[in-house]
Amino acid sequence: MKRVEAIIRKSKFNVVQDALHDAGIDFLTYWEVRGQGKAVEERSYHGMLYDTSIIERILISFYCQDQFVDPAIKALLASAKTGEIGDGKVFVSDVEKAVKIRTSEEGAPALN
Amino acid sequence: MKRVEAIIRKSKFNVVQDALHDAGIDFLTYWEVRGQGKAVEERSYHGMLYDTSIIERILISFYCQDQFVDPAIKALLASAKTGEIGDGKVFVSDVEKAVKIRTSEEGAPALN
Amino acid sequence: MKRVEAIIRKSKFNVVQDALHDAGIDFLTYWEVRGQGKAVEERSYHGMLYDTSIIERILISFYCQDQFVDPAIKALLASAKTGEIGDGKVFVSDVEKAVKIRTSEEGAPALN
Amino acid sequence: MEELSTNVNDLAASFDSLWVLIAACLVMFMQAGFALVEVGFTRAKNGANILMKNLMDYAVGSLVFWFIGYSLMFGEDVSGFIGKATLFFGDDTMDGLPPYTTLMFQTVFAATAATIVSGAMAERTKFQAYFIYSIVLTLIIYPVSGHWTWGGGWLSELGFIDFAGSTVVHSVGGWAALVGAAMVGPRLGKYVNGKPKAIPGHSLVLGTLGVFILWLGWFGFNPGSQLAAAGTDNAIAVAHIFITTNLAAAAGAVASMTVSWFRYKKPSLSVTLNGALAGLVGITAGCAAVSPGSAVLIGIICGIALVFSLEFFEKVVKIDDPVGAISVHGICGALGTLLVGVFATEGGLINGGGFAQLGIQAIGVLSTAAWVIVTCFIMFKIIQLTIGLRESDRVQEEGLDIYEHGETIYNNM
Amino acid sequence: MEELSTNVNDLAASFDSLWVLIAACLVMFMQAGFALVEVGFTRAKNGANILMKNLMDYAVGSLVFWFIGYSLMFGEDVSGFIGKATLFFGDDTMDGLPPYTTLMFQTVFAATAATIVSGAMAERTKFQAYFIYSIVLTLIIYPVSGHWTWGGGWLSELGFIDFAGSTVVHSVGGWAALVGAAMVGPRLGKYVNGKPKAIPGHSLVLGTLGVFILWLGWFGFNPGSQLAAAGTDNAIAVAHIFITTNLAAAAGAVASMTVSWFRYKKPSLSVTLNGALAGLVGITAGCAAVSPGSAVLIGIICGIALVFSLEFFEKVVKIDDPVGAISVHGICGALGTLLVGVFATEGGLINGGGFAQLGIQAIGVLSTAAWVIVTCFIMFKIIQLTIGLRESDRVQEEGLDIYEHGETIYNNM
Amino acid sequence: MEELSTNVNDLAASFDSLWVLIAACLVMFMQAGFALVEVGFTRAKNGANILMKNLMDYAVGSLVFWFIGYSLMFGEDVSGFIGKATLFFGDDTMDGLPPYTTLMFQTVFAATAATIVSGAMAERTKFQAYFIYSIVLTLIIYPVSGHWTWGGGWLSELGFIDFAGSTVVHSVGGWAALVGAAMVGPRLGKYVNGKPKAIPGHSLVLGTLGVFILWLGWFGFNPGSQLAAAGTDNAIAVAHIFITTNLAAAAGAVASMTVSWFRYKKPSLSVTLNGALAGLVGITAGCAAVSPGSAVLIGIICGIALVFSLEFFEKVVKIDDPVGAISVHGICGALGTLLVGVFATEGGLINGGGFAQLGIQAIGVLSTAAWVIVTCFIMFKIIQLTIGLRESDRVQEEGLDIYEHGETIYNNM
Numbered sequence A, B, C: 001m002k003r004v005e006a007i008i009r010k011s012k013f014n015v016v017q018d019a020l021h022d023a024g025i026d027f028l029t030y031w032e033v034r035g036q037g038k039a040v041e042e043r044s045y046h047g048m049l050y051d052t053s054i055i056e057r058i059l060i061s062f063y064c065q066d067q068f069v070d071p072a073i074k075a076l077l078a079s080a081k082t083g084e085i086g087d088g089k090v091f092v093s094d095v096e097k098a099v100k101i102r103t104s105e106e107g108a109p110a111l112n
Numbered sequence D, E, F: 001m002e003e004l005s006t007n008v009n010d011l012a013a014s015f016d017s018l019w020v021l022i023a024a025c026l027v028m029f030m031q032a033g034f035a036l037v038e039v040g041f042t043r044a045k046n047g048a049n050i051l052m053k054n055l056m057d058y059a060v061g062s063l064v065f066w067f068i069g070y071s072l073m074f075g076e077d078v079s080g081f082i083g084k085a086t087l088f089f090g091d092d093t094m095d096g097l098p099p100y101t102t103l104m105f106q107t108v109f110a111a112t113a114a115t116i117v118s119g120a121m122a123e124r125t126k127f128q129a130y131f132i133y134s135i136v137l138t139l140i141i142y143p144v145s146g147h148w149t150w151g152g153g154w155l156s157e158l159g160f161i162d163f164a165g166s167t168v169v170h171s172v173g174g175w176a177a178l179v180g181a182a183m184v185g186p187r188l189g190k191y192v193n194g195k196p197k198a199i200p201g202h203s204l205v206l207g208t209l210g211v212f213i214l215w216l217g218w219f220g221f222n223p224g225s226q227l228a229a230a231g232t233d234n235a236i237a238v239a240h241i242f243i244t245t246n247l248a249a250a251a252g253a254v255a256s257m258t259v260s261w262f263r264y265k266k267p268s269l270s271v272t273l274n275g276a277l278a279g280l281v282g283i284t285a286g287c288a289a290v291s292p293g294s295a296v297l298i299g300i301i302c303g304i305a306l307v308f309s310l311e312f313f314e315k316v317v318k319i320d321d322p323v324g325a326i327s328v329h330g331i332c333g334a335l336g337t338l339l340v341g342v343f344a345t346e347g348g349l350i351n352g353g354g355f356a357q358l359g360i361q362a363i364g365v366l367s368t369a370a371w372v373i374v375t376c377f378i379m380f381k382i383i384q385l386t387i388g389l390r391e392s393d394r395v396q397e398e399g400l401d402i403y404e405h406g407e408t409i410y411n412n413m
């Protein structure tokens, strides 16, 4: 069982969601994060310009069985990419256990 | 040392917190997330109905020693459950190291 | 490849960011969380005092190669510490895979 | 010559009329103030519900008061108790003030009384129940007790002084709030093992803006109740009322802040805001009858009383009142009305008038309270037994907005 | 004696002037109301853009209308079509109302017409394009059709009744919004495979405050259009207009709420808010000409029509109008103007006046619509072909605020 | 006949009085505008603190100005420098305006001067220190320099023109802000190695609403300062002032936007908002004395000056002024006062009046600045040495709200 974390552009959220759905990922959790990466944005306030390397991103987190990871990454790469700096990253790590609160089921059936 | 991540209903947060406390989990971190699962909610805007599979949840994350995991999951299952679709999930994964910033302590003493 | 999660005081964010930069961590993601720990804050509302053990923190999450972990923790401990209750924790866990969305690169080059 | 003098009289009358209408604008704007205070002092998940209630009590109140309520209040007196009913108001003439001017001004007053309740019953009351309540209050409850004092009824005969409505408007709203809040019960999670928990409002900045708007609106509420502006006497009276109103509000805010500072160790914004309102409610009865110095004292007394009243209802009586409406409008409204008997320049206790006026004030306060509490109890009981008053725990937990209105006020994605 | 009588006349005239200026203040405040409604009903990422547009159309409109627009509207009539142009307005004398009083009042009306469009074109229109639009509208488009009805042009000759501007102001804004929103196209993501998706506004609490402010402002808009307050007749008329305005708004809100309740199973706040506005826009033409009872009916009709109009544009015509400006101002403005022909106490269909007035109303509505639609089409086409009208997808995705203004409205860290 | 003529005079006087009171309402509402601008342009963690300051300076100011401040400003002149003190104001008669009308109007002016400072000293000043400051300013500093110009003191003798208070009110607030902000030092993190960092305000939508409210309030501030409305002359004057006020604000907004567009490549909302205020502050002195065309020029000059002044204080002088109060009220207030000497229709430089008036204006600007800067320096020094002026770093980091008030403005859970 794996945990996949993808940090993507806020504006790409909807397409990514659809792409993941097609790759078999129906369950996910996400929240807004800010990130520091290569992309910078220029803003001004009261006439004062400031470069911010702090940009708004969405972090999508989902847990899935091992065989779904590769299609999901593929879907993510295809849908979240603009080719410009700031597209984000995907990280995969191992998970030991999953429990579904409603039914107390564990393992694979807990994932959906 | 384990990391437990529980995605629960926002409205259950207070009871879950109390239940975890009774299970020996006094330290935790949480934030608001949105989730896509089986539960859908109907909303309208300007007279336009829309189904949203995007619902508000809270993600509770805590790090604890291995022996606390099972009681904590039990407490979670008991307190966060409504039996209706949308109750959420619990995930457990392994953690290598913990450090307490205030004291630079590592390992078990760093957890509380 | 490791994932480092640090829960710190909101007010320390800027110094921590600079310290991490000096320790070679240029890429990170963060978001606001609330935490329950030893620190409590007294608030009042409508003349009613209430103790809250729920305080605002920032969770910084970054993925890096193994050799960066120790310098990063050192930097974190030095910069985020006030010595008072509520300074927060650092957790390290293992990551299997990283992919950079823009270039589809994997492994170490995906991290920055 | 005669023509010219008619001209002058007409001009004066039209001037009076316009002032009352402008004052009505200010009072109407108080609806926005109430909406902001109430939404700001409650949680975001019930925001659409509370805004809808505020919008609807004004809309429905306007219709219902025009339809029949006004006539029950100001129609020909029927045995001192109620006015004679006339459907769809009356005619479009002018004698003194144009009737529509009076209707407009009285409509916004009726709506003020109605809207007070939504805050006290916030976050747990069914929308339908509130909807019906607001019709009944504006249609019958408010007009009847209003008739007693302002419509030529028995209290006015007695010499009861309530210039702009500390009792007629505010404490009517306050007592209705008391009954409603008591009957609907506290919000889920407000009392844990009998101990009250603080449920902070989601935006004090909205609450503060609301209080500023209310303070502004009160310059229509009180000075507008002079119902005239032309000529020396009216000019002096209106100016006087502006000053007493403003000073009492200022004194109320400072007093509440000071008490909160001593009692809770820190000067609390939420308490201070309510303190300003307490001063305003308190001065409403006596704004024309007391001196500026007495206005400051009334403000201070109400500002202090407010803090203890809030605690009393929260901790002792255990009625959950999210915005403090019972204390602000009910208690300070009653207190302010009584204090007229103490401070009135003519007939007040401290000005050598003895206890006579104070006694009359007490009769007015108590009889109005009794009327409102009894009728509201019956009304809410009927609602409770039919369509129900209280939202289920589930709805309270997830927020009334989604279940009642299918909408949330903040949508960030 | 003569002197005294002059005094009285002067006094009356100065009284009229002051009332019009106070009314102008209320109407000016509607700019804040529009800004809040528009920013509340759209997404936060485009908030600075929409606030800027609202600020700028008022600022630029004020300058441009003073510079030349006013004279095109109210200058000496040139063959019924347009007023004679004078640069930088005129003089500082007094005869009837002081000219600057009229200028002030008319400026805030012109700005109201202009600001309606920003909501309909929100979240996807280039700031520069909007900037130019607002200049052209206030400089030429609005003054010309305004001249026809209010400036002594051919429609006023015909007997067209539009007391306070359902057509002259609101539907001018509404038709401009229609053309603009159609030409700029729907927001990215609004239609997926031809099916509309809801894009909820980011803060209904701001939207609600905006509606309360607009409702308040309308008490300047309609009664202020009496342009006088002195004397019995004016007093009665102004009071009458207050009542018709308030009742229509209340009825509109209740009607829209009821329809939404039946149609969407839940009473919707966002719909109810627009319902109040629909009632207000609808009564604007006839506020002085219809009875309070008829005002309620007009409010109900507009409140009902609104809900279906919103759906019609969204689902059938597929014009994306984030705040519903086309329906509220265009459709209800036209409807309200027509209904004067039905409900007018003198000459209305149901009051035995036959179809004559109704026909004239239709001519007024249609000719104004035609003028605005044609000129706006030309204007937006030119803008489109030169500097461009629509923001790129990328800018829409990430928000106009960052790209157009380098600023975001909420900054939490 | 005589009676009738008395009637007419009384009527006119009561009409004047009412206008001044309505204007006072508009000016009072500016308190809400200031509160919103200041809380919107600063960070959420200090929101309760800044709202509390805004509420308190109005509340305390009202009490203190009534208590003694008013008499120091308008009491019998004592050697041109100060008015004779009377406790608890005076009597309740009428001769010209009712005294309480004047008190009300002057109170809201005094509170305006006081409230300007809270924005400049925001996010790092102790609440107690601010509380004391606001008492001293309204009690002594403002009344004295106000006496010089408006109370019959030496500047008025000299012929100094400051119709509605560019100098008397705004730049008094501005200079106090300058001294206060300089002495309390920049916010923690504002200057890193001497380089200023932008600290964006947490809600530009609140800031924008605040500016609209201020713009509205200025229609009380400037035209209300005519202190009369009855008769032809007053009607013309009031209308004139409405127009100059509105045009200057519009021009200021457009000018600032344009400069920001060129200078920062994007039209900035935060700058434009301040530009509108700059125009308003700038026209305040000359609103009655200059033509509408000159008002536009004054607006443009102030709008341009504002942008450079903001940069100057931020980057060169390195005084941290979170809302730009020093530039808006201090600099543009002084500039607007001087420009009266240039543009006044009678006596202005460009109207052939030579340098005489300009010289007098400069004396007024400088002497008032000197008075305020010296007295404020002494006051803040004493505060600094006793209870302290500046919050500790820890409190600034975590927010003043928790430490000073135990409350936060946003509570989302």
Ligand SMILES: Nc1ncnc2c1ncn2[C@@H]1O[C@H](COP(=O)(O)OP(=O)(O)O)[C@@H](O)[C@H]1O
Binding pocket: A007, A034, A035, A036, A037, A038, A039, A055, A057, A084, A085, A086, A087, A088, A089, C027, C028, C029, C030, C061, C062, C063, C064, C100, C101, C102, C111, C112
């Ligand atoms: N090593 C990392 N650890 C945590 N977050 C990261 C890491 N690298 C990138 N991110 C996140 O991804 C976002 C995009 O990164 P950036 O380097 O700008 O993109 P790109 O790789 O497309 O150039 C960053 O804002 C940050 O939130």
Ligand SMILES: Nc1ncnc2c1ncn2[C@@H]1O[C@H](COP(=O)(O)OP(=O)(O)O)[C@@H](O)[C@H]1O
Binding pocket: A027, A028, A029, A030, A061, A062, A063, A064, A100, A101, A102, A111, A112, B007, B034, B035, B036, B037, B038, B039, B055, B057, B084, B085, B086, B087, B088, B089
């Ligand atoms: N595999 C998963 N990965 C990440 N989040 C998940 C996953 N499954 C469920 N969730 C989260 O849990 C929430 C509840 O899931 P849902 O399927 O509606 O509950 P239930 O299992 O009780 O029917 C979802 O909204 C989502 O946030």
Ligand SMILES: Nc1ncnc2c1ncn2[C@@H]1O[C@H](COP(=O)(O)OP(=O)(O)O)[C@@H](O)[C@H]1O
Binding pocket: B027, B028, B029, B030, B061, B062, B063, B064, B100, B101, B102, B111, B112, C007, C034, C035, C036, C037, C038, C039, C055, C057, C084, C085, C086, C087, C088, C089
């Ligand atoms: N075991 C844990 N799991 C998750 N979060 C934790 C844990 N321990 C501490 N935290 C987070 O760190 C924050 C600070 O912890 P606290 O115990 O107050 O600090 P300190 O160790 O400096 O006394 C908490 O508010 C919480 O968010």
